[in-house]
Ligand SMILES: Nc1ncnc2c1ncn2[C@@H]1O[C@H](COP(=O)(O)OP(=O)(O)OP(=O)(O)O)[C@@H](O)[C@H]1O
């Protein structure tokens with residue numbers, strides 16, 4: 001559905017992505033993990049058009065998106081929820097959600113979509129007239145999801161959706177990610193919580209220093225012994241349960257091309 005080939009991109013003088021090849025399968029939940037500064041958010045910015053690649057190509061549903069504007073990319077069905085809070089805190093929940101449909105001219109379509117997301121997210125229904133800034137972090141994330149769905153995207157891009165959420169709110173959020181997949185959408189997300197992200201995902205991608213290091217199913221990546229090496233001394237926490245229940249040594253672990 002989405003293919004990146006040889007993508008080189010960065011800010012100012014330096015390259016952050018140094019030749020990224022990535023495929024996102026239609027209907028998948030594809031989770032990108034990797035140490036801080038690996039270039040995960042930069043990769044998502046290239047996908048949503050916020051950053052133009054210096055080299056390489058981005059293809060979505062058979063059409064080139066290389067170098068296209070963020071608005072063009074939104075219209076083609078890719079919507080991103082940013083890493084940091086992105087609601088307008090002084091606007092109502094309703095206004096924030098409606099802003100997600102700013103590209104839709106037909107008000108009947110806007111009303112229909114609004115009815116759908118209100119149905120899907122009880123918190124949006126309950127707090128429609130409240131200031132978005134008065135909601136908890138988890139509730140605000142739900143409003144961001146609702147806003148993203150107003151364009152009825154085929155690919156939803158989420159940058160660390162669990163960041164700052166309490167465990168209960170994070171679980172609920174993961175449930176909504178699964179729901180997006182059941183509704184026929186494809187999801188590309190970055191997760192700091194490696195275990196939760198890869199368990200949620202059908203496909204996993206490990207990035208390091210601006211390159212894709214490993215790909216496979218979420219489960220294959222979780223059990224890969226190279227993952228431990230990658231994160232040794234790093235800042236990303238791999239659940240200790242991995243060493244208790246995971247495979248021992250290389251004998252029964254999947255092998256990966258160099
Ligand atoms: N707007 C920017 N201008 C200049 N450098 C930037 C900018 N955004 C990110 N960088 C740099 O690019 C590198 C990769 O950043 P990126 O945000 O893609 O990493 P990440 O994998 O998402 O990390 P994290 O896990 O901390 O979110 C970092 O060294 C960062 O300092």
Ligand SMILES: [Mg+2]
Pocket residue numbers: 040041042083159
């Ligand atoms: Mg990031």
